[in-house]
Amino acid sequence: MLRYLTAGESHGKAIVAILEGMPAGLHLELDRINKELKRRQQGFGRGKRMQIERDRGQIISGLKNNITLGSPIALLIQNKDYSIEKLKKVISPRPGHADLAGFLKYGFSDIRDVLERASARSTVATVGIGAICKIFLGEFGIKIFSKVLSIGGRHSKQGMREKITEAVKTKDTVGGIFEVVVKRVPVGLGTYAQPDRRLDSRLAGGIMSIPGIKGVEIGLGFDYAEKFGSEVHDAIYYTRGKGYFRKTNNAGGIEGGISNGEDIILHACMKPISTLLNPLDSVNIITRRPAKATVERSDICVVDAAGVVAESACAFVLADAFLEKFAGDSLKDIKQAYRNYLRRII
Numbered sequence: 001m002l003r004y005l006t007a008g009e010s011h012g013k014a015i016v017a018i019l020e021g022m023p024a025g026l027h028l029e030l031d032r033i034n035k036e037l038k039r040r041q042q043g044f045g046r047g048k049r050m051q052i053e054r055d056r057g058q059i060i061s062g063l064k065n066n067i068t069l070g071s072p073i074a075l076l077i078q079n080k081d082y083s084i085e086k087l088k089k090v091i092s093p094r095p096g097h098a099d100l101a102g103f104l105k106y107g108f109s110d111i112r113d114v115l116e117r118a119s120a121r122s123t124v125a126t127v128g129i130g131a132i133c134k135i136f137l138g139e140f141g142i143k144i145f146s147k148v149l150s151i152g153g154r155h156s157k158q159g160m161r162e163k164i165t166e167a168v169k170t171k172d173t174v175g176g177i178f179e180v181v182v183k184r185v186p187v188g189l190g191t192y193a194q195p196d197r198r199l200d201s202r203l204a205g206g207i208m209s210i211p212g213i214k215g216v217e218i219g220l221g222f223d224y225a226e227k228f229g230s231e232v233h234d235a236i237y238y239t240r241g242k243g244y245f246r247k248t249n250n251a252g253g254i255e256g257g258i259s260n261g262e263d264i265i266l267h268a269c270m271k272p273i274s275t276l277l278n279p280l281d282s283v284n285i286i287t288r289r290p291a292k293a294t295v296e297r298s299d300i301c302v303v304d305a306a307g308v309v310a311e312s313a314c315a316f317v318l319a320d321a322f323l324e325k326f327a328g329d330s331l332k333d334i335k336q337a338y339r340n341y342l343r344r345i346i
């Protein structure tokens with residue numbers, strides 16, 4: 001239904017994204033996209049690059065007078081730090097990055113040719129596309145939020161800040177866990193009918209596609225493994241006018257690969273940033289002798305920003321699943337199909 005492609009190097013001219021399948025008739029304000037791009041740039045522990053960039057989108061197709069035409073939407077975000085041709089050669093791969101595997105795979109002589117595209121700078125495109133999907137979902141009251149739950153094992157706001165400050169002082173990096181919550185999702189997005197159409201696998205895949213994410217949980221997640229079934233499954237109730245509902249939501253809003261009408265709740269773990277100011281052991285790819293890993297300008301902690309990117313990844317998956325269920329070429333048709341469905345199930 002919905003698909004997108006991104007292009008662009010971290011220090012190239014721009015990052016570009018094309019979104020295909022967004023219906024006609026959706027009101028898109030660039031300000032709302034820019035607001036999301038700004039959120040991605042924030043968070044305690046960000047590096048110097050985020051002080052240089054002022055990410056702003058330009059929509060270069062698919063829109064007339066701020067209304068979608070149903071044709072592909074092309075979004076362009078310029079890199080202020082356009083310097084790809086001037087940057088120094090990278091010859092010692094950083095553990096934890098695509099550097100070594102990418103350089104061997106593509107046969108490059110400069111590891112920069114890997115890291116320019118492997119860099120999470122590309123997540124600016126995910127967020128731009130996600131912002132458009134959020135605007136679409138908003139037409140149906142669906143809202144997506146994220147928050148940081150822990151940093152380096154610390155759960156209080158103060159503790160998290162201390163952990164990042166410690167990492168800055170010791171020239172280290174730190175990861176953490178964030179939560180994504182989606183509210184007012186209707187019953188019936190996704191299906192058990194094929195493994196690749198399950199909503200849980202699609203959401204987990206979307207979040208896992210973000211660089212540095214190493215685990216995703218849905219609802220109770222790994223805690224399910226420690227409980228009896230009677231303790232965890234969410235009993236079903238019905239009230240006239242309100243329809244079916246649950247008093248608990250351990251399933252995180254998805255059963256059998258289908259949204260069940262409760263909030264969708266996801267947790268994800270972001271590993272510590274791999275670029276270290278005190279670099280780990282590595283190998284010089286020219287001499288093949290021991291060397292310290294390359295040090296690049298880098299963030300120290302990005303769990304907050306990763307949560308924003310994950311919201312966007314989820315927005316894309318949910319908009320896609322929504323369009324699958326309530327297919328239509330114009331927003332008007334989709335709203336009609338949605339109303340008819342709600343009338344049937346309540």
Ligand SMILES: Cc1cc2nc3c(=O)[nH]c(=O)nc-3n(C[C@H](O)[C@H](O)[C@H](O)COP(=O)(O)O)c2cc1C
Nearest residue numbers: 096097120211212213273274275298299302305306
């Ligand atoms: C928003 C965001 C910003 C990031 N910034 C950096 C960074 O400045 N330096 C760095 O080494 N890694 C950064 N990362 C993480 C790397 O991109 C990621 O660890 C690396 O590409 C390896 O990917 P993998 O861990 O998924 O294998 C960032 C990730 C995200 C989501």
